[in-house]
Amino acid sequence: MKKELEKVYAPKEFEDRIYQFWQENGYFKAxxxxxxxxxxxxxxxxxxxxxxxxxxxxxxxxxxxxxxxxxxxxxxxxxxxxxxxxxxxxxxxxxxxxxxxxxxxxxxxxxxxxxxxxxxxxxxxxxxxxxxxxxxxxxxxxxxxxxxxxxxxxxxxxxxxxxxxxxxIYQGERIINWCPHCLTSISDAEVEYSEQHGHFWHLRYPLADGSGWLELATTRPETMLGDTAVAVNPEDGRYKHLVGKTLTLPLVGREIPIVADDYVDREFGTGVVKITPAHDPNDFEVGLRHNLPVINVMTDDAHMTEDCGKYAGMERYEARKAIVADLEEGGYLVKVEEHVHNVGECYRCSTTVEPRVSKQWFVxxxxxxxxxxxxxxxxxxxxxxxxxxxxxxxxxxxxxxxxxxxxxxxxHRIPAYYCDTCGETVVSKEEPHTCPKCGATSFHQDEDTxxxxxxxxxxxxxxxxxxxxxxxxxxxxxxxxxxxxxxxxxxxxxxxxxxxxxxxxxxxxxxxxxxGLVRDEQGRKMSKSLGNGIDPLEVIDEFGADALRYMLASGNSPGNDLRYSEDKVKAARNFANKLWNATRFILMNLSDEITAPVLPDTLTLEDKWVLTKYNNLVKEVTENLDKFELGIAASKVYDFIWDYLCDWYIELTKTRIQAGGETALNAQKVLVYIMANCLKLLHPFMPFITEEIWQAIPNDSASIMIAKWPVYEDSLNFSAEEKDFEKIMDAIKGIRNARAEKNVPPSRKAVVYAATEHEELFRSCKAFFEKLASASDLQVAADWSIDGAVQVVTNDARLFIPMEDLIDKDKELERLNREKANCEKDIKMLSGKLSNEKFVSKAPANIVEQEREKLARAEEKMAKILESIQALG
Missing domain, CATH: 3.40.50.620 (HUPs)
Known part of the structure; x- marks a missing residue:
């Protein structure tokens, strides 16, 4: 492995090499x-x-x-x-x-x-x-x-x-789910249900004695060729007198009985149900109770069998059309209703499954x-x-x-063997030598898997x-x-x-x-039909595996779907780039004396602040991971590295490093210690970049994979110093915001006057204000009274910045007056348009509303401009 980082973060250059390094050294083996x-x-x-x-x-x-x-x-x-x-x-x-x-x-x-x-x-x-x-x-x-x-x-x-x-485990003939495309049985769990638009066909089945008929409804008229009964509820007074009689099955001519069974819901439809034991799981159970024959009318690939007369050989939906036409022609079709229902489909190929009786093995x-x-x-x-x-x-x-x-x-072929002589079934891990029933020695194995x-x-x-x-x-x-x-x-x-x-x-x-599932940016399930699938290998090729992994991890919440976002992948890559550049800064300023991540004996205020933040991070991330809150853990590591380490601490150390001597060496030691341990916290999420950086910085193991996970240490808990430094941070943030509001460039320095009861603390941090708040000087007292100054108020201080230090008064007034003139034109034009009754009455309502919103924004802008002019006066 190399011991220095390239100038540019380029994951393609090292990810494969690192993976090979891990494998060659057996780090995955347990x-x-x-x-x-x-x-x-x-x-x-x-x-x-x-x-x-x-x-x-x-x-x-x-x-x-x-x-x-x-x-x-x-x-x-x-x-x-x-x-x-x-x-x-x-x-x-x-x-x-x-x-x-x-x-x-x-x-x-x-x-x-x-x-x-x-x-x-x-x-x-x-x-x-x-x-x-x-x-x-x-x-x-x-x-x-x-x-x-x-x-x-x-x-x-x-x-x-x-x-x-x-x-x-037993073998028997039962109703199962059959896929006519895959040509195999599938379990209940492998059937997915989708809502489909279909029909209820209301049919008349005539009584065999010619005394009338019974009306029933079906969603699958093609299965009627296998009807072996019609059922009614035994408590249904409308049909009690008909139980035991027979009907003539339309188009087939076979007589079928009317049976009474509690399965039938009296309130649903006409209270009469056709019973097709070979093609419906509920009908199969009714058939067992009433000893009804089982007639299969479909082949393995869902065509009608040879016993189906004129419909033999027809595909099931083709047969449906033909049967409905013949029922209508014969006067058996009463009416057709639209019907939306859930239809079972094979989870592999989405073909509509056929319930059918079949001899299978069951648990x-x-x-x-x-x-x-x-x-x-x-x-x-x-x-x-x-x-x-x-x-x-x-x-x-x-x-x-x-x-x-x-x-x-x-x-896996079913380990069941059948005696070729007597047909005895022998279940065995190996083919049996002799039949336990007849003593024969010839067997054949079950064909199924x-x-x-x-x-x-x-x-x-x-x-x-x-x-x-x-x-x-x-x-x-x-x-x-x-x-x-x-x-x-x-x-x-x-x-x-x-x-x-x-x-x-x-x-x-x-x-x-x-x-959950990974959905596209619009929240849709990724599918071939929508063409919205994202190839992870292409993402890895463009942005690196670490960026993809971080996006997936940080967006994950247990049990919930997440949306793939290329913008978030790019953000993760940018984070990796920031980490890379931060490390390069550390390495470029690193003393040869530092060979391992060890803290110095003397720590400054900012050292203690960042170490306390880091120490709390270790505790929280460990707790999050133990509770499987992986997305929260990932975000916390990201926030610490980006905000506290890179944007604050590294910036704070630059002055110390330039100063040289012991203060520079101590700053470097803290930087290496924090970086090395942050790499460990980040490693599970972004393994490649953390290993590449680990090999370049002073470390304590041959690979980050076999390093020790950081643990919370009471000795690194400097809560008082943490609170003190955050008082300084709040002040610096306030000054930055005030300067940003007035578009003051960082290069324009200004004296900052701090009124605070924490005088010694603020005086000791003068260098931070000069480095991070563009202060040319910091004056500290218990109180100040400065006219014409920008004020920043925090919980612990009032800060004053003389306006003339921030801006050129004459130039700023000139700029504000130009903005005022432009704003007056906009207000005049918009007010005129909205006071025109013809425009208001004839223009579309949304256009009128848009113009009113523009006027309100222009008036709000004018108020701010006048306030700024007054402040400068």
Whole structure:
């Protein structure tokens, strides 16, 4: 590493080099150490199909802040990286690529397809990892995991077999959510609902005996081909006499019964409901209660089946149009109403899902959910902010059995084997040798794979070696903090908690830090359709990773969305530039005697003031980080460095440094001490620039990454001196403001007369007024009476500046009279316009109002000009 700073702050020149330095020296690596307390974060594994986006950038930045902070505090801080195989998304990408070659999965066969999938993983799987490194993520890359690696796969099989043997995994025909595009089942949590405009079709179903009909309404007339009953409420007097009779299903001719069931709401619509057990979850339950047949009328890709007569082969919405037309022609359509309702869509591809009966594998959720709910209620795992525990409870308390099988080839294949002779099912981690039922030795494995979330639910412990009791697992588990967006509480967080409690007997993490989404500057969600996405890599290329990280961190408030702002990125870059230049000033004036950040024995008033401010900053930032108030902590470090260190203290030291001798050396020591420790406070947020500067200034460790986090010290609390110096600051600020109001340039010096009871204090700070308040001299007394002077009043002093020292009276009067003349013209013109009745009556109201506002501003300006002229008189 180099030992001096370039003249210009150029992050492109050093960020990659610094990251390589960190990796080569093993600073990211964490090992079990009995002398240290562990702190562990597991990364929410990004998909191998992924490209770094702003959501990733925020998520990884927050995790990196925490891990770097804890590392500096002396913890054995482990950040476990890894990626997810993402069954649906990855398989869809591969199938799409194959389609361009004119081949399908079936053409290749399972083995050849999986070879392609692994090639895909090798080609693209590492891409997002390299992008995370550009952001500065200090993960322990020696422990990188993949959800399909041998260790994670072993954990998946272990869990499946355990749950099956406990009766918590079962196979059965139930209603599930089916994506006709991805051609697989998906869980309830993977269905997103959007408001869509549709219709209620009111239909007549004739009684089979010809005595009349029943009217009902449906939003999905295409499913009527699979109706196997019509239901009414048993307490509904309108229909009691019809229960047990049959109807003739329109267009089909099949007789279906009228059944009574409490599920039907008498007050909704006509109180009559069509029952299609194969295509509606509620209808499925009604069908079980009444032993109704289940008729599936759709293929996997949402076309009508061969049993659907003239509609066979039609796409579902095409069939809907044809069926409605035929119902109208047959006299079965009563009316059509506009209807807005929530429609379920696949979260991966946004295709409308089809509820359908299918033979799948399920996890019984109620026994797993109860202890996971208790774990949060008793505080073993806390949500930050706390309000998110309500969302967690609501979902867990109303949870349904989890459909875990997927009709995909890429993923963990279900460890269930079927005897080729008798069909017996054997669940085992390895293929069985003999059938326990018939003794045969030939088996075939279940074709389906497991839901991606099944494996990622084990992530906090499978990545540390479970089910083996490894040293890593014993030391680093349970993990400490999970950082994730509020959009995957159901997908992932809840599943990790119930899986961990079930299989390890402990919660997977003690805190879940929830963040929001990164939106665009207008507050809109970033999306391809809007074209408003921001590529973090482009931002890093232009402004540097530190600027992007700081913008994301400082704008973050737990649980809330934040808006990306290029102006704020630029402001962060400007802050980095100010820090860079401040350091260069220190280095250019640094004595060779100073080799480490150590304070001098003798401290001046301003030294004690800045050290007290710094000491309080350490205490507050540490408290903020411990409470996950990362944005507040970032802003406080920024404010101290910019305002107190750069704008005040460094300016105050310039005179001392120029004077030379012991006072200069002491000032340099304080500057180095403050700068070195501020770099530590800033390091979690802006790691690259802090390391580059650390290597250039006197320091006490080979890398800032392995330095010690600053701690509050009572010996640095000079509260009396702090208050005294702030009396001087208030006076200087007041003088600056008064000069700025009168546009007095800094080069024009003026005598300042201070009337104060703190005479000795003000006299001792004469040099500060000369340096920072453009004072040619400072005269101090208990009181002054000076005519024609500008007065500045603070809590501790009255300050007088003779007007003639500030301005040339004749020239100022000349300027003010010119402004007065111009202002009089404006007032005359505006008053004339507004006194013209034609203008007021004919001009648009907003134009008239604008003219009135202009007149009011002109009159206000005139009053100030006259006041200034009078003051000079």
């Amino acid at each position: 090992d079990p150490d009995p002398k240290k307390e562990p702190y562990t974060i597991v990364i929410p594994p990004p998909n191998i199909t992924g490209q770094l986006h702003m959501g990733h950038a925020l998520d990884e930045t927050l995790q990196d802040i925490l891990i770097r902070y804890k590392r500096l505090q002396g913890y054995a801080a482990l950040w476990v990286p890894g990626t997810d195989h993402a069954s649906i998304a990855t398989e869809a990408k591969i199938v799409e690529a194959m389609k361009k070659e004119g081949i399908s999965k079936e053409d290749l066969g399972r083995e050849k397809f999986l070879e392609r999938a692994w090639d895909w993983k090798r080609q693209y799987g590492g891409r997002i990892v390299e992008q995370l490194k550009k952001l500065g993520s200090s993960c322990d890359w020696s422990r990188e995991r993949f959800t399909l690696d041998d260790g994670c796969s072993e954990a998946v099989k272990e869990v499946f077999v355990r749950l099956y043997e406990k009766g918590l 019984k959720m109620e026994p797993l959910a109860k202890p996971a709910i208790e774990a949060v209620k008793n505080g073993e795992t806390k949500f930050v902010p706390e309000r998110f525990d309500k969302i967690y409870y609501h979902w867990m308390e109303n949870i349904k059995d989890w459909c875990i099988s997927r009709q995909l080839w890429w993923g 497991l839901d991606t979330w099944f494996s990622s639910a084990l992530w906090p412990f499978s990545t540390l070696g479970w089910p083996e009791q490894t040293e890593d697992l014993k030391y680093f588990y349970p993990t400490n903090t999970l950082v994730t967006g509020y959009d995957i509480i159901f997908f992932w967080v809840a599943r990790m908690i119930f899986s961990a409690v079930e299989h390890t007997g402990e919660v997977p993490f003690n805190t879940v830090l929830i963040h």
